[in-house]
Amino acid sequence: MAELRFTESHEWVSAENGIASIGITRYAADQLGDIVHVELPQPGKKLEAGGEAAVVESVKAASEIYTPLAGEVTETNRGLESDLSRINAEPEQCWFFRVKLSDATQLDRLMTRQQYDDYLKGL
Amino acid sequence: MRYLPLTDEDRRAMLEQVGAAEIADLFRDVPEAARDPEFDLPPHQGEAEVERILTRFAAQNTSAAECAFFCGAGAYRHHIPASVDYLIQRSEFLTSYTPYQPEIAQGTLQTLFEFQTQVAALTAMPVANASMYDGSTGAAEAVLMAHRVTGRDRAVLSGNLHPHYAETIRTMAGLAGEIVTAPVSPGKAEELAALIDDKTACVVVQNPDVFGSVRELTPLADAAHAKGALLVVVFTEAVSLGLISPPGAMGADIVAGEGQSLGNALSFGGPYVGLFASKQEYLRQMPGRLAGQTVDINGRRGFVLTLSAREQHIRREKATSNICTNSGLCALAFSIHMTLLGDIGLRKLARLNHARAVALATRLTAIPGVELVTPVFFNEFSLRVPKPAAEVVDELLDHDVMAGVPASRLYNGAAECESLLIVAATETNTEDDIGRYTRELATVLA
Numbered sequence A: 001m002a003e004l005r006f007t008e009s010h011e012w013v014s015a016e017n018g019i020a021s022i023g024i025t026r027y028a029a030d031q032l033g034d035i036v037h038v039e040l041p042q043p044g045k046k047l048e049a050g051g052e053a054a055v056v057e058s059v060k061a062a063s064e065i066y067t068p069l070a071g072e073v074t075e076t077n078r079g080l081e082s083d084l085s086r087i088n089a090e091p092e093q094c095w096f097f098r099v100k101l102s103d104a105t106q107l108d109r110l111m112t113r114q115q116y117d118d119y120l121k122g123l
Numbered sequence B: 001m002r003y004l005p006l007t008d009e010d011r012r013a014m015l016e017q018v019g020a021a022e023i024a025d026l027f028r029d030v031p032e033a034a035r036d037p038e039f040d041l042p043p044h045q046g047e048a049e050v051e052r053i054l055t056r057f058a059a060q061n062t063s064a065a066e067c068a069f070f071c072g073a074g075a076y077r078h079h080i081p082a083s084v085d086y087l088i089q090r091s092e093f094l095t096s097y098t099p100y101q102p103e104i105a106q107g108t109l110q111t112l113f114e115f116q117t118q119v120a121a122l123t124a125m126p127v128a129n130a131s132m133y134d135g136s137t138g139a140a141e142a143v144l145m146a147h148r149v150t151g152r153d154r155a156v157l158s159g160n161l162h163p164h165y166a167e168t169i170r171t172m173a174g175l176a177g178e179i180v181t182a183p184v185s186p187g188k189a190e191e192l193a194a195l196i197d198d199k200t201a202c203v204v205v206q207n208p209d210v211f212g213s214v215r216e217l218t219p220l221a222d223a224a225h226a227k228g229a230l231l232v233v234v235f236t237e238a239v240s241l242g243l244i245s246p247p248g249a250m251g252a253d254i255v256a257g258e259g260q261s262l263g264n265a266l267s268f269g270g271p272y273v274g275l276f277a278s279k280q281e282y283l284r285q286m287p288g289r290l291a292g293q294t295v296d297i298n299g300r301r302g303f304v305l306t307l308s309a310r311e312q313h314i315r316r317e318k319a320t321s322n323i324c325t326n327s328g329l330c331a332l333a334f335s336i337h338m339t340l341l342g343d344i345g346l347r348k349l350a351r352l353n354h355a356r357a358v359a360l361a362t363r364l365t366a367i368p369g370v371e372l373v374t375p376v377f378f379n380e381f382s383l384r385v386p387k388p389a390a391e392v393v394d395e396l397l398d399h400d401v402m403a404g405v406p407a408s409r410l411y412n413g414a415a416e417c418e419s420l421l422i423v424a425a426t427e428t429n430t431e432d433d434i435g436r437y438t439r440e441l442a443t444v445l446a
Helices: A026-032 A078-082 A085-089 A104-109 A113-121 B008-018 B023-027 B047-059 B082-088 B106-123 B135-150 B163-173 B218-226 B238-242 B280-285 B312-318 B328-365 B389-397 B431-445
Strands: A011-016 A019-024 A035-039 A051-058 A062-067 A071-076 A097-101 B154-157 B178-181 B200-206 B230-235 B254-258 B274-278 B291-295 B301-305 B380-384 B420-424
Touching (some): A051 A097, A062 B312, B135 B163, B135 B230, B135 B254, B135 B274, B218 B230, B274 B280, B328 B431
Parallel strands (some): B154 B200, B230 B254
Antiparallel strands (some): A019 A097, A071 A097, B291 B301
């Protein structure tokens, strides 16, 4: 798996061969608490960078998941729905959807793990 | 906290902050003609005078209890046991609002849970919410819910859906998508299936419809589902579900109905209580509040407000609806009445209603010129009379009979509705009422 990149809205991205997998970070999962529902995008949907792609709902909150990278949704992780507790247990193993990138250079704008950790310390 | 009115200084500071020169600037978006209207009102009066004036206004009403009453068309007069009023007036119930810290009010949540259970059983649907404002707003919410479920935004409305419901749907969902209304067709089958296309989110049909006709909806459900659309079933007479096939048994995806008939008085039009139920798979797209049953840390039964992340205090503009409340007291009255009746009691009540209506229809249609338009009905039917129905109603009122609702009041200007009278009979109508109606109608038409 490629090295992860991170966003300020607490998504992680792993990109390989022009396809990016996107999930939520440990920080996001901990903040949300027990996740009870995810709403995934339709494959084929075209997303703008920064656009809403999915919804994650916990017992007390619901949040949008944004895609930091523009592209077309190629695949969604339907397996998540049958075991939502995995998202809280190992968030970086749980991708929500995959996007065929329209501009792979957008990836360079995202934070490295070191940068993201520093960003979290400042919150 | 004391109430401290704003000083001129405060106003100036605020206007400056928002960049307005004077307060009138804040109303610039309101069309000129609608600004500062002049009202032709009498000068203010003292409490005693106001009471006298309003009493005089109120005396102009004729209440259902003062005459032989046969009006329905969306609101029905039924007997309400005295125990319902006694119980809902207990302070624990009467003063409690849908709670903001819900789990502390276990009793309130339990009554809502029982209510939902009853609504689900009555409609034969897997899930029901803690109630809506009334049947019509529930129907509009059902259309918006169908938009969310299907990702489409076209709704087909039966022409025999209560026109007030259709109007409410147009008000609440008209900006969210296209709404197609079929022509009104009293007592006849509608060709709704032909109006459903690949862009249709739902078809909305009332059963019994506004004219009283009871229908088999399975073919319509199949036609909707074949196009990927949902069937929304509406009802205005909850007691009918004690006798006729419930929406859930005929393929309904969403059900929205009026619950006034059980436990709630006519009260000149409200407050009423909306019943709302759906298939399990659409649960997360349901509007309104949901009470759920769970166990506490010690394994004891408890109740919660569940799935509240759908609601507007959390999801803001993305909430499933703007309804974060319910008709709590009316829902409680419904639940208490349902509990007092029980399964068998409700069926008996429904049979009694049907029997009264059949007796009335038989007597009235024996009058020359009076024709039954809706051969299959529950406790409400429509008659074709040999003169404008509105005139018949007015004339009978002079003889202490409220003969029904003229269809022309609901369908303004529809020629086929001019001579159509919508008549309801319930368990509250005595043999004497039915006899008086028959005699007076014969006289008026003679």
